[in-house]
């Protein structure tokens with residue numbers, strides 16, 4: 001089956017503050033040539049827009065929605081409550097430039113992403129949201145591709161290649177580590 005003309009994935013985030021993290025999901029989808037539509041939708045600041053988006057997601061042709069939010073992260077759960085499309089939630093450790101200017105020491109959310117992780121993962125029975133690790137938007141992208149892989153053979157093939165590439169890259173690094181030893185390896189890689 002062909003894919004590629006219309007966006008199959010909706011990427012949404014609660015704020016522009018989340019865009020640098022959510023970019024990782026877009027990047028992996030781009031590598032696989034899978035179209036995605038990206039928007040900012042806030043569960044708290046634009047609740048009516050959230051409802052409209054979720055209710056139209058199915059007719060828009062989305063097969064998966066990736067939703068990222070930080071703090072009291074209600075976006076993924078509320079989207080899931082309005083649609084049967086699988087929702088993958090990305091908990092975000094809030095990093096807010098506006099706040100940094102005001103309070104020098106306040107760089108991250110008070111709970112370091114745990115607030116968002118629990119808000120997304122602890123959905124009530126009957127209304128699930130799949131949750132990836134804090135700031136792991138790339139995993140949300142890969143998981144979305146795996147879902148699409150059930151339908152599109154081409155994506156499945158690319159996922160196999162992606163796995164092989166990962167395998168080879170770990171072997172390559174391990175060979176180097178074995179060859180030059182841990183001390184030199186660390187100096188070369190991190191300094």
Ligand code: RP5
Pocket residue numbers: 013014015016017018042068069070071072092094096
């Ligand atoms: C959440 O609040 C957003 O998802 C974001 O992670 C966080 C902070 O948003 P801003 O105050 O920076 O817009 O709703």
